[in-house]
Amino acid sequence: MxxxxxxxxxxxxxxxxxxxxxxxxxxxxxxxxxxxxxxxxxxxxxxREAIEGPEPPDRITIDGQVYSVGHNPDDLGRALYLSVARKNWADVRRFLPPYLALARHDPMLVAWARGGLARSDGRLAEAERQYRALLAIQPDFLPGQLELGRVLFENRKDREAHHLFRAIRDQLAGQGEQAAGVRRTVDTFLDALDRRGGWQGxxxxxxxxxxxxxxxxxxxxxxxxxxxxxxxxxxxxxxxxxxxxxxxxxxxxxxxxxxxxxxxxxxxxxxxxxxxxxxxxxxxxxxxxxxxxxxxxxxxxxxxxxxxxxxxxxxxxxxxxxxxxxxxxxxxxxxxxxxxxxxxxxxxxxxxxxxxxxxxxxxxxxxxxxxxxxxxxxxxxxxxxxxxxxxxxxxxxxxxxxxxxxxxxxxxxxxxxxxxxxxxxxxxxxxxxxxxxxxxxxxxxxxxxxxxxxxxxxxxxxxxxxxxxxxxxxxxxxxxxxxxxxxxxx
Known part of the structure; x- marks a missing residue:
């Protein structure tokens, strides 16, 4: 026992x-x-800083003044452009339909507005499509290039985003001090992309x-x-x-x-x-x-x-x-x-x-x-x-x-x-x-x-x-x- x-x-x-x-x-x-x-x-x-992006101070200042907008290409086009530039998406939605109803409207401005709306709604694939349509009309349009790069970055298309921002950086290399702010924005994206692809821990x-x-x-x-x-x-x-x-x-x-x-x-x-x-x-x-x-x-x-x-x-x-x-x-x-x-x-x-x-x-x-x-x-x-x-x-x-x-x-x-x-x-x-x-x-x-x-x-x-x-x-x-x-x- x-x-x-x-x-x-x-x-x-x-x-x-x-x-x-x-x-x-x-x-x-x-x-x-x-x-x-x-x-x-x-x-x-x-x-976060790269995705949100630094906004130029007082790029568009209205000072509380109410401006009338006539039903014509000049007034509606100007109002639509200012609304997109100020990221006032409620006004973009208000001005875009009557602008599209005009016989003469600028397809670049339409793509610019639709791309901004799509990005603000989180529809990044649609935003990319609109910005590419915009650049197909005018390939050297810098704001369109920057917005396309931002969308590619946010939607995790890192290779394409890096290639585009590098091309923009090369394009700005000889433009002197007047392009310093844009270069800093581009460098912020390039640094963030390099960090994404690097070792972290x-x-x-x-x-x-x-x-x-x-x-x-x-x-x-x-x-x-x-x-x-x-x-x-x-x-x-x-x-x-x-x-x-x-x-x-x-x-x-x-x-x-x-x-x-x-x-x-x-x-x-x-x-x-x-x-x-x-x-x-x-x-x-x-x-x-x-x-x-x-x-x-x-x-x-x-x-x-x-x-x-x-x-x-x-x-x-x-x-x-x-x-x-x-x-x-x-x-x-x-x-x-x-x-x-x-x-x-x-x-x-x-x-x-x-x-x-x-x-x-x-x-x-x-x-x-x-x-x-x-x-x-x-x-x-x-x-x-x-x-x-x-x-x-x-x-x-x-x-x-x-x-x-x-x-x-x-x-x-x-x-x-x-x-x-x-x-x-x-x-x-x-x-x-x-x-x-x-x-x-x-x-x-x-x-x-x-x-x-x-x-x-x-x-x-x-x-x-x-x-x-x-x-x-x-x-x-x-x-x-x-x-x-x-x-x-x-």
């Missing part, structure tokens, strides 16, 4: 050792959500602390009691290991524009911790993808092979080739919605190969930007993990809620809370239960741009994780981690 109990305890010890390894990816989607939008936010901020590193490296419940249970009440065999899990180490995380991406709105997108994320005094608990995760990406001003679709690599205790823990599909919709400048579907096939090293199997996950996340630097986001997710032994297979569902707030230019705070329910597929004779886990994660990141020095921005990362399992003595734990890092964004 003692031998049977010892064998059982040895097997349970292996299960407990596997707990940190199998739980390593539980917060991966939170990390990806936190690292991924950082690239998107920096891109949006850098491009961040790397952050610094000292960190964890209160429970080994994710232990630190439970103690008596398994065999003697006739006198003495515990003959007990089951004791080790106490929590607290330690100081090094926390590192980063992201990098690049999109190479192809013809039209297509492109090749490469993206990678890495995060991990090293513990000099407890190297057996070092862990790191790398997630990389490269594939086809199609973007418009309001929609994007990415389909790419992926590869995930994770390490635990200075050895490779698992590899996971897979396929990821992402679809993003931006209904308005203040809202966005993204759907992610990914399937990965996990292959663990021999000690943990009973965890092998495919994991299929889907998540839906929405963002809502508010005035004064607030951004709210929320999402739901679901997944199905297969395994050779049904007791190791599971399904999970989860939800997350977060907020990002910028305090002028001196600080940015990100808060994320998430919960997940993991239900295993079958009864485990070893555990004498069908396992069910509930996990809660809280994350806070404070960035301090006001303290930036030599391109490095201090940030503070705080995380709290709590798992409650029906196999409480083995899988329940809580952990708090903190790190102070220096971040470099590029």
């Amino acid at each position: 003692r031998h049977a109990v010892s064998t059982c305890l040895l097997t349970l010890a292996m299960l407990w050792m596997a707990a940190p390894a199998s739980g390593q990816s539980a917060r991966s989607e939170d990390n990806r959500l936190r690292l991924d939008p950082g690239i998107d936010r920096r891109t949006t901020l850098s491009e 961040m790397i952050a590193a610094g000292p960190g602390y964890s209160s429970n490296l080994n994710q232990t419940s630190a439970s103690q249970t008596c398994l065999l009691v003697g006739v006198d009440g003495t515990c003959l065999i007990d089951r004791t899990l080790p106490p929590a290991i607290a330690s100081v180490g090094l926390n590192v995380e980063g992201s990098i991406s690049r999109r190479i524009a192809l013809k039209g709105q297509g492109g090749l997108l490469a993206r990678a994320f890495v995060y991990g911790d090293t513990w000099p005094a407890h190297g057996d608990y070092n862990q790191a995760t790398l997630s990389a993808q490269i594939g086809y990406d199609h973007q418009t001003a309001r929609r994007s679709l990415t389909l790419s092979p992926t590869f995930d690599l994770s390490s635990f205790g200075n050895r490779v823990l698992s590899t996971a080739p897979g396929l990821r599909a992402e679809a993003m919709l931006t209904p308005s400048p203040s809202t966005a919605l993204r759907l992610d579907v990914v399937r990965r096939v996990f292959n663990y090293r021999r000690s943990f190969d009973d965890l092998d199997g495919a994991l299929t996950e889907a998540s839906l996340t929405g963002w809502w930007s508010r005035p004064r630097g607030w951004t709210l986001f929320a999402g739901v997710e679901a997944g199905d993990k297969q395994a050779e032994k049904r007791a190791n297979a599971y399904r999970h569902v989860g939800a997350r809620l977060g907020v990002v707030h910028g305090f002028a230019d001196w600080a940015e705070l990100t808060l994320i809370g998430s919960v997940r329910q993991r239900d295993y597929a079958a009864y485990s004779e070893l555990l004498d239960a069908v396992r069910h886990d509930r996990e809660a994660n809280l994350t806070a990141v404070l960035r301090l741009p006001t303290l930036r020095l030599a391109g490095l921005t201090p940030n503070i990362l705080l995380q709290h994780n709590r798992v409650k399992s029906n196999v409480d003595w083995l899988y329940s734990f809580h952990r708090t981690a903190a790190s102070i890092r220096l971040e470099h964004a590029f």
Whole structure:
């Protein structure tokens, strides 16, 4: 009997050792959500000036004076031109129909007005068609060239936009100081296009602390009691290991524009911790993808092979080739919605190969930007993990809620809370239960741009994780981690 109990305890010890390894990816989607939008936010901020464009001050000044508009080509044409120039689209809609009804109307002005209306309505394909019709009549019409370039830029036709703005820049090269303002506008677009096609990312590193490296419940249970009440065999899990180490995380991406709105997108994320005094608990995760990406001003679709690599205790823990599909919709400048579907096939090293199997996950996340630097986001997710032994297979569902707030230019705070329910597929004779886990994660990141020095921005990362399992003595734990890092964004 003692031998049977010892064998059982040895097997349970292996299960407990596997707990940190199998739980390593539980917060991966939170990390990806936190690292991924950082690239998107920096891109949006850098491009906003180019998309909106600097408006020449007092280009058309009416001074409140009401001018009568006669029903003739000169008056209607002048009123229509001034309305387009001032981006007064209500007046453009008012003057365009009577102007079109005239026997003699200027097709260039009509295309100019229709293109502006289409762009203001978000109908960028129609705007491009109108501006191209305008330039077919007068190819060297500079305002038309600039508006066409702006539409191409906004509608993610990066190659065509770069070619057009470069041609405009060459055309303006010999025009002296009078063209300086236009050159600055063109240079703004060219710089934004170069940034779009360049490497973007961040790397952050610094000292960190964890209160429970080994994710232990630190439970103690008596398994065999003697006739006198003495515990003959007990089951004791080790106490929590607290330690100081090094926390590192980063992201990098690049999109190479192809013809039209297509492109090749490469993206990678890495995060991990090293513990000099407890190297057996070092862990790191790398997630990389490269594939086809199609973007418009309001929609994007990415389909790419992926590869995930994770390490635990200075050895490779698992590899996971897979396929990821992402679809993003931006209904308005203040809202966005993204759907992610990914399937990965996990292959663990021999000690943990009973965890092998495919994991299929889907998540839906929405963002809502508010005035004064607030951004709210929320999402739901679901997944199905297969395994050779049904007791190791599971399904999970989860939800997350977060907020990002910028305090002028001196600080940015990100808060994320998430919960997940993991239900295993079958009864485990070893555990004498069908396992069910509930996990809660809280994350806070404070960035301090006001303290930036030599391109490095201090940030503070705080995380709290709590798992409650029906196999409480083995899988329940809580952990708090903190790190102070220096971040470099590029």
